[in-house]
Amino acid sequence: MFNGIIYNQGIVKSINKGTRYVTGSLVLEISSNIKFKESDVGESVCCNGVCLTLIRIKKKSFLFYLSKETLARSNFKHVKLGNIINLEKSLQHGSKISGHYVQGHVDTTAKIKKIKIIDKSWIVRLSLNNKKLYNYLIDKASISINGVSLTISKVSKNYFEITIIPHTLRLTNLRNLKLNDVVNVELDIFSKYILKISK
Numbered sequence: 001m002f003n004g005i006i007y008n009q010g011i012v013k014s015i016n017k018g019t020r021y022v023t024g025s026l027v028l029e030i031s032s033n034i035k036f037k038e039s040d041v042g043e044s045v046c047c048n049g050v051c052l053t054l055i056r057i058k059k060k061s062f063l064f065y066l067s068k069e070t071l072a073r074s075n076f077k078h079v080k081l082g083n084i085i086n087l088e089k090s091l092q093h094g095s096k097i098s099g100h101y102v103q104g105h106v107d108t109t110a111k112i113k114k115i116k117i118i119d120k121s122w123i124v125r126l127s128l129n130n131k132k133l134y135n136y137l138i139d140k141a142s143i144s145i146n147g148v149s150l151t152i153s154k155v156s157k158n159y160f161e162i163t164i165i166p167h168t169l170r171l172t173n174l175r176n177l178k179l180n181d182v183v184n185v186e187l188d189i190f191s192k193y194i195l196k197i198s199k
Contacts, residue, residue, distance in 0.1 A: 001091050002046040004099035004142075004149025006172045008034040008087040010047075012079060013061050024068040028052075028079065031061040034087050044104065046088040048173075049147030049184040050074050051104025074106045075146075075182045084173040086147040099149025100142035106184045107192075108133055110145075112177055113159055122164040123153070124177065128185065134160075136187045144186035148172050 010032030017026060030047070036057050044051045045062075050070055056063040071077045091097070107130070114125035126145075128134060137143075137155045144150070148168060154161040169175040177183070 002051075002088045002102040002104055002147070003091060003097050004088070004102045004144050004147060006086045006088055006148055006168075008032060009173060010034065010062075010085045010087050012081055012083040012085060015079060015081065022068060024071070026066040026071065026076070026079075027055070028064045028066055028076070029058075029061050030064065030085055030087070032087055034062075034089070036062060044090050046086075046090070046102065046104045046147050048075070048085050049102070049104065049144050049186055050076065050106050070106075073108070074184050075109050078182060084176060086172050088147060100144075101189055102144045102147065102149060102186060103189060104147075105186060107187050108185050109182045110185045112179055112181045112183065115177065115179065120166045122169065122174075122177075123161055124164060124174075125159050125161050126183070126185075127159050129182075131158075133185075133187060134158075136191050138188075138191060141191055142188045144184075146173060146183050148174060 010030035013031045014029040041054055043054050045054050052064040054062055055065050066076055109129045110126040113127050116123040137152060137160050139155055141152050143152050150162045152160055153163045164174055
């Protein structure tokens with residue numbers, strides 16, 4: 001479990017086929033200043049909003065396993081060397097929750113349709129890849145975009161909008177977004193469960 005508050009980033013150093021694992025999987029090497037101990041191997045780390053398993057610690061980089069399901073559901077299918085990745089360690093008991101509960105279970109991806117800058121903040125319009133999930137979007141509800149806890153500012157039939165403040169832009173890879181980029185989306189866990197129960 002994570003909270004979508006990003007303080008660390010990493011850079012994709014290598015992308016390798018996971019020969020020891022299921023065919024079609026990948027092992028991603030990310031260089032970062034984030035600190036891990038050997039005892040952290042096997043732990044979950046939120047990478048661009050995706051819960052990945054830390055499988056090895058090197059001197060200045062870390063290796064993560066990506067399954068076929070993860071690649072099919074997330075924007076990691078488009079990952080390239082040099083990409084900047086948002087990183088968040090899993091929450092510890094007693095940790096302060098500043099964002100919202102993020103599981104790292106990506107529901108779908110979304111494409112950037114429009115970026116408008118107002119007073120150094122960005123208003124970003126996105127279109128969901130899975131159109132059925134618009135039913136789960138609610139004005140002022142929380143949403144995770146590339147692992148960043150954000151608030152939905154507008155919902156329409158074919159798009160939704162978020163507002164990204166300068167502080168968030170400074171600390172995350174959202175500052176690199178361009179038109180037609182694809183981002184990972186995790187819907188608010190409570191909205192999903194409540195809608196499921198109400199049916």
